[in-house]
Amino acid sequence: MGACDVCGSSEGRMFTVSMGNQTGTFDSFECAIHMMAPACEHCGCRILGHPVESEAGIYCCLHCAREAGNPHQAAKTEHSTVAVPAQGATADQG
Ligand SMILES: [Zn+2]
Numbered sequence: 001m002g003a004c005d006v007c008g009s010s011e012g013r014m015f016t017v018s019m020g021n022q023t024g025t026f027d028s029f030e031c032a033i034h035m036m037a038p039a040c041e042h043c044g045c046r047i048l049g050h051p052v053e054s055e056a057g058i059y060c061c062l063h064c065a066r067e068a069g070n071p072h073q074a075a076k077t078e079h080s081t082v083a084v085p086a087q088g089a090t091a092d093q094g
C-alpha cells in the first residue's frame, strides 16, 4: 500500500476504499471522503449519509432535491393531509 491518494501521506493506518470500479488509498476518512463521497448537485456539500438520487442528479437531502427543481421528488414528498379551514364558524350576532 502506497501513499494517500489525496494528501500523499503514508503514515498512520492506511486503508483502501472501493466504490464501483474506483479504488483509492487513504490515511484518513477525511481524505477518503474528499475523494470518494459524492457532492450534492445543489449545495455542493459532501454526501455522507444516504443520498437522494434522481435522474436530475444526486443530493444530500430532499430539501436540496426540491430546491434544484426536481418535480419527481417534490411530488413524492407532498403530503395529502391538507389543512382545511373550519366550515360554518359560529356567528355570534345579536
Ligand atoms: Zn490523506
Ligand SMILES: [Zn+2]
Binding pocket: 040, 041, 042, 043, 044, 045, 059, 060, 061, 064
Ligand atoms: Zn445539498
